[in-house]
Every structure is written in structure tokens, then in C-alpha cells.
Amino acid sequence: MATPLPRDPIADARLNWERHGWTDVAAPMAAITAIMRTQQILLARIEGVLKPFGLTFARYELLALLSFARSGALPMNKASALLQVHPTSVTNAVDRLQQAGLVLRSPHPTDGRTTLIELTQEGRTLAKRATAALNSEVFAQSGFAEQDVDQLIRILGTFRRNAGDFSE
Amino acid sequence: MATPLPRDPIADARLNWERHGWTDVAAPMAAITAIMRTQQILLARIEGVLKPFGLTFARYELLALLSFARSGALPMNKASALLQVHPTSVTNAVDRLQQAGLVLRSPHPTDGRTTLIELTQEGRTLAKRATAALNSEVFAQSGFAEQDVDQLIRILGTFRRNAGDFSE
DNA sequence: TCCAAACCCTTGGATGTCCTAGTATATTGC
DNA sequence: GCAATATACTAGGACATCCAAGGGTTTGGA
Numbered sequence: 001m002a003t004p005l006p007r008d009p010i011a012d013a014r015l016n017w018e019r020h021g022w023t024d025v026a027a028p029m030a031a032i033t034a035i036m037r038t039q040q041i042l043l044a045r046i047e048g049v050l051k052p053f054g055l056t057f058a059r060y061e062l063l064a065l066l067s068f069a070r071s072g073a074l075p076m077n078k079a080s081a082l083l084q085v086h087p088t089s090v091t092n093a094v095d096r097l098q099q100a101g102l103v104l105r106s107p108h109p110t111d112g113r114t115t116l117i118e119l120t121q122e123g124r125t126l127a128k129r130a131t132a133a134l135n136s137e138v139f140a141q142s143g144f145a146e147q148d149v150d151q152l153i154r155i156l157g158t159f160r161r162n163a164g165d166f167s168e
Numbered sequence: 169m170a171t172p173l174p175r176d177p178i179a180d181a182r183l184n185w186e187r188h189g190w191t192d193v194a195a196p197m198a199a200i201t202a203i204m205r206t207q208q209i210l211l212a213r214i215e216g217v218l219k220p221f222g223l224t225f226a227r228y229e230l231l232a233l234l235s236f237a238r239s240g241a242l243p244m245n246k247a248s249a250l251l252q253v254h255p256t257s258v259t260n261a262v263d264r265l266q267q268a269g270l271v272l273r274s275p276h277p278t279d280g281r282t283t284l285i286e287l288t289q290e291g292r293t294l295a296k297r298a299t300a301a302l303n304s305e306v307f308a309q310s311g312f313a314e315q316d317v318d319q320l321i322r323i324l325g326t327f328r329r330n331a332g333d334f335s336e
Numbered sequence: 337t338c339c340a341a342a343c344c345c346t347t348g349g350a351t352g353t354c355c356t357a358g359t360a361t362a363t364t365g366c
Numbered sequence: 367g368c369a370a371t372a373t374a375c376t377a378g379g380a381c382a383t384c385c386a387a388g389g390g391t392t393t394g395g396a
Binding site for chain 1: 170172173174175176177178179181184190192193195196197198199200202203204205206207208209210211232236249250251252299302303306307308310311312313314316317318319320321323324325326327328329330331332333334335336
Binding site: 077091095108114 | 374
């Protein structure tokens with residue numbers, strides 16, 4: 001890891017905003033920038049843990065999603081909706097997972113437009129092992145205090161609902 | 169925007185984790201996944217606002233950073249450290265900003281290895297306009313309650329310090 | 337003094353994301 | 367029943383990020 005900076009760059013940005021008279025939006029700017037940076041840190045940790053398995057986070061997410069589906073299979077469009085990524089991103093991930101023998105495409109029994117993604121036995125095994133690694137090496141040492149985890153879930157849950165992710 | 173899902177996919181993932189007995193890491197998993205998704209939503213909003221200016225978020229960040237530097241110029245490696253991205257990402261952003269006439273490269277007066285990035289007058293003007301747009305269209309309507317903004321800044325600030333971003 | 341180690345930036349390659357457009361299949365409405 | 371519309375997936379292109387490697391510049395110890 002690089003040497004820590006002497007000062008928090010986001011706190012500095014906030015001061016700059018306030019100095020320019022944008023006081024009312026300085027705090028939200030700092031919060032949003034902090035989310036960006038935190039995501040970057042977490043993603044790097046996750047990718048580091050997944051690398052030995054030959055997986056990226058995008059591919060892992062798809063694998064994990066399939067492993068929780070009763071039948072171990074999902075239509076592409078369903079996966080796209082649940083993972084909340086663009087359909088082309090799913091196509092890309094499936095291409096690579098298929099090439100690695102972790103999933104396979106099969107035609108939908110009744111809808112000729114739809115392609116089902118199916119977990120292979122190998123894919124199911126790898127998903128299990130990768131999940132165990134993420135659980136112990138990332139989630140169990142998240143770096144967030146327990147009550148802060150609850151706060152994050154609450155705050156970000158409200159945000160995502162307002163953003164139109166889900167209605168519930 | 170896509171139709172909202174009937175249920176929160178992250179809450180469902182958390183239930184799946186608990187069902188598999190990973191109860192102790194289910195909450196951090198949910199919090200981290202929520203951060204990933206929130207970042208995605210915010211980035212899309214920001215990119216949408218910046219698009220009319222011909223800017224991406226990465227390029228805007230660099231432009232904004234330069235606009236707050238006294239002299240309007242910074243060494244590449246300094247920018248890389250402050251933005252906390254890989255040096256090649258800065259090279260890439262500078263290439264495009266330079267091509268757009270918003271910044272220019274100049275040699276460091278005393279260190280032949282270093283390249284200074286300098287804001288052009290056009291770059292300075294565009295940075296101002298883009299910041300005004302982001303302030304009014306994103307930061308002023310962040311979708312976070314005021315006290316939640318403070319919570320986020322506190323929680324993520326602690327996280328980033330522990331992750332080694334800064335020592336302060 | 338001088339050469340090895342450290343540092344700075346760039347190039348090339350891999351991955352992921354999105355958008356636009358195109359092809360194929362279903363569904364809807366007249 | 368058939369044409370128009372909607373839906374599903376894929377191909378190609380633009381961007382951003384990182385890593386590995388390479389070439390030029392500085393620094394520091396022998």
C-alpha cells in the first residue's frame with residue numbers, strides 16, 4: 001500500500017468547497033466522494049482475495065447469484081436485473097465464466113429469445129470456496145464497527161430505495 | 169431508469185447468507201455490497217451531469233484538483249497521490265484533457281523526471297461551470313438526510329484512515 | 337567519481353462498464 | 367392472421383482502472 005497522506009484529501013476538498021462559499025453542499029460532496037473512495041478500497045481488497053480463484057468481482061457476483069438460485073440456473077435478463085448491471089456486462093461475464101467451464105448457456109424451454117445461465121458442478125464448487133474466502137478475509141474484517149455497519153445498511157438502503165432500485 | 173425490483177436484492181443476499189449459517193458476516197457483506205451499488209448510482213448521476221461538458225468524473229476530478237492548487241499546476245505524481253489512483257490513470261486523463269485544450273504538460277523546473285500539469289484558462293473556466301452543475305444537480309440533491317451525511321463522513325472517514333489513506 | 341537503486345512517466349495489455357445498433361423471437365392490436 | 371411493437375441477447379466502440387515492463391533522471395553510498 002502507498003504511504004498514507006499527511007492529511008485527509010477529502011477533508012481538504014471540503015474545506016476548499018467551504019472557502020469558495022459552497023458551504024451548503026460541502027458536506028454532501030465530502031460524503032459522496034468518501035463513498036467513491038471507500039468503494040475503490042473495498043473493491044481492491046475483494047479482487048485481491050478472488051484473484052487466486054481466477055475470478056473477478058463481477059464474475060464472482062454472477063456465480064454467487066446462480067449458486068443461490070434453487071435450480072442453479074437463471075435467465076440472462078434476470079441476472080442483469082438482480083445484479084443491477086447492463087445486459088452487456090452479463091454477456092461479458094458469462095463469456096468468460098463459460099470459457100472457464102464454470103457456467104454454461106442453455107436455451108430457455110419456452111421462450112426462444114431467452115438464454116439460461118447454468119452453474120456447472122465445477123462452478124458450484126468454486127463459488128463455495130470463493131465465498132468462504134471472502135467471508136473470512138473481507139467481510140469478517142470489514143473495518144467497520146458493528147453499529148456503523150447497521151447505520152450503513154440503513155442509510156444506503158434508504159438511498160437505494162429512493163433512487164429507484166426497489167419498491168418494497 | 170429501470171423498473172424497481174419488488175424486493176431489495178441486497179436484503180435478499182443477506183438472508184441467503186444467514187440461511188447458510190454465515191450469520192456473523194451477513195451484515196458486513198450487506199453493508200459492503202450496498203456501498204458498491206451506491207457508488208454505481210452516484211457515479212451514473214455525476215457522469216450524466218458532466219457529459220454535456222465533455223467531461224468524465226475522472227477528468228473532472230483532475231480539473232477540480234488543479235483549480236484548487238494555488239498555481240494551477242501540479243506534478244503528475246502529486247495528482248496521482250491526492251486522487252488516490254494509479255499513475256497510469258492520471259496519464260490517461262491528462263492525455264485527453266490536453267487534447268481538449270483544458271490542461272497542458274510542462275517540464276518541472278528542477279527535476280527532469282517530473283511533468284507538471286497546468287490548467288489552461290479554458291480549463292479553469294470549464295472546471296468552474298462543471299462544479300456549479302455538480303453542486304446544484306448532484307450534491308444539493310444527494311438523497312441523504314443531513315444527519316446521515318454526517319454519519320457517512322464519520323464512518324467512512326474512520327474506515328479510510330484505517331485503510332491507510334491518511335495518517336492525520 | 338561513479339554506478340546501483342530509487343523514482344517518474346508512458347506504453348501495451350487485460351478487464352469491466354456503458355451505449356448504440358443489429359438480429360432474432362414474442363406479444364399485441366387491428 | 368399479420369404487421370407493428372416490445373423484449374432478449376450480442377457485437378463493436380469509447381472510457382477508466384490496474385498491472386507489468388521499459389526508458390530517462392536523480393540520488394546516495396562505495
